[in-house]
Amino acid sequence: MRLLAPILLLTIALQSCSEYQKVLKNEDVKAKYDLAQKFYEEGDMKRANRLFEQIAPKYVGKPQGERVMYFLADTYFQRKDFNMAGYQFERFVKSYPKSEKVAEASFYGAKSYFELSPSYSLDQTDTDKALAKLQNFINAYPDSEYFDEANAMAKELTTKKEKKAYEIAKQFNKLGEFDFSFLTPAVAAFDNFISDYPGSIYREDAMYYRFESATQYALNSFQVLQKPRLKEAQEHYATLKKQYPNTKYAKKADDLIEKVNNELEGSTQQLEAK
Template identity: 25%
Template sequence: MKGRIALILVVCAAWGCGGSLKEQRREGVANFDAAKASFDRGNYLDAIPDFKAFIEQFPGTDRTDDALYYLGESYIHEKDYALASAQFDRLLRDFPTSPFQADALFELARCDDLQSRPAPLDQTETERALTRYNQFADQYPSHARITEARARIQALRDRLAEKRLRTARLYFKLRQDAAAAIYLRRLLSDYPDSKWTAEASLLLAKVLARQGKKVEAVQTLKKLIASGPDGELRRKADEALRSLQASEAPR
């Protein structure tokens, strides 16, 4: 047993217990051109220590912002998004006139995006990525990556809308209709263009009907049907509307 533990400690020490073996073994050389050549070849673990050494030795040159940007990109390729974020954040903060400003802001948003979680989980990174993508879209509407940014904005908005819908479903299941209605109304107000709005409207109509607010439930269903939902949602909306209207008809 002791021999096995000793072997683990030796392996751990060799790997640095927190970084790759290759990066831990090699000292960086403060040579931007060599670092960039490694980057261009896709040798990111070679590029990283050299970019770091260059930034440390030359913190304020006209190539430091370049080094920060490519260091951040290298970390992205190695899936170390937290360290990548730190480089882009420093570039944005310390080099406000850098030609890499726009791309650094986009990549900072992308780092948050890549760390974001599915709708059932915490959405802190999603919200931060959305804020930064929106900032990018506002500041650089003609940038080459604006289409990609807008697509990610829509995808992240859909995820936040889904989060609210899931919460509303839970409250509905627990028969906490007031809370369910709050989440559904907020979803419809904040994310009217989301792919989840039709389903949210249908659930809101069910909540309202169960609360005895049948007139408002009917109005909600009619508005939903007028919006042209497809397939199963349309069938369910029609069925719910017929049921409500039948219950209101004089006997």
């Protein structure tokens, strides 16, 4: 009795495989449609996808065309072929703009590009594309059941872009420890970051490291150039303390501003002595 169940399952599987191969090779579009739908409902996305691929061109302009195109896109998505899924969902939206599935297709098209977004350290072209698609969906379908998920994905991608921009600026800061010429682009990069991402979770960090970069640059400048650069460092410190009175960088920032003030005071006394 114990052997009967596995044997029965194997027999069914072989029959299904035989049926699939037979339908796959013949020209009966209706038979392919019925079997593709059967596989789709059973969750066999690989075989459903193959059949939908074959019949999709045959249903263009026909009543079932909308259904076939959506299923085709969804089978790509379920198989994690997100490049093709994104492309097919976009085709669906363009082909059937009045479909009751258009919002869902727009969402899953955007989600396909979200899944393609790489690590923050890599090129973010796909991230930009995903953000644009998600924002379009959010703007077009504020009452959709997928609205919250779309917002969460958009936030995650925005944070990823923020992290990349922040890490680039931080790298200039790090290189400045060995070569002070990198501190000027570090300050500029932190300036841009603070301007571009006003609500970023890295804003406090960026403000501190901008101040640190400006300070180190000023302290290592020729004496004739020091005063305006020291004053600029003071301004960055004041901005940090104003925005974050209880900043987590308080001790390090206070130690640095003491050096800036002492250096500025010494510079002023030297000028007065002359």
